[in-house]
Amino acid sequence: MTGWRRALVWVSVVVGGLVLVGLGTLFVVLGLARADQLASVIGAFVGLTGLPVAVYGVVLARRALPSQDGAPLAAGAGTAPPAAGGVHHQVRAGRDAYTAGRDQHFGEGGPKR
Template identity: 40%
Template structure:
């Protein structure tokens, strides 16, 4: 299922849930709706606290994004390397930024690195979690 379709389904489900909850509370009357709102507010607050704590713990590694970048040369993103990184120099100057139709697609699967919609004249490379060395191009002396 595509990302756009999934997002659309989530919004439709949330909208139906809100309308259903509003109709339920309206049917309960003002006093009972106030009591229900207090109980529901407690659980929503706890869920928000839990989401912020788990998001803070998970998000410590940080994400990398080159979404929407436009470059005449290569786009390289490197993180989590426990060794040397050697990036060789290209022999030619960067060229013009290509059209969107000729762009290579690079997208990491939910690990915090992404290069969606990048327009690059060279390679698009995402590197993460390497225990050794990473080299691009020619090895430097």
């Protein structure tokens, strides 16, 4: 970890700890009933803020899925028909692949007999 990242982690930990101590002190001063109401409002805002951040993270992760040649995958590419019981597997292999189930071999990988 580089120096500035290490410093950023430490600053984040210290600031997070100070926020927790401050909120704890505030809740003790306000009393249990008022602190419960305030915690509910804070939790609602944190949840509403986290939802779009999570959606953005999913969108970024989906965009980052590369295909073998760099082009977008066609619909249904690299998929197999569902097996018994509705199980669906997707396999991508750049070179050799070996699966132990029913001795399926692809390429030169896998055990020799």
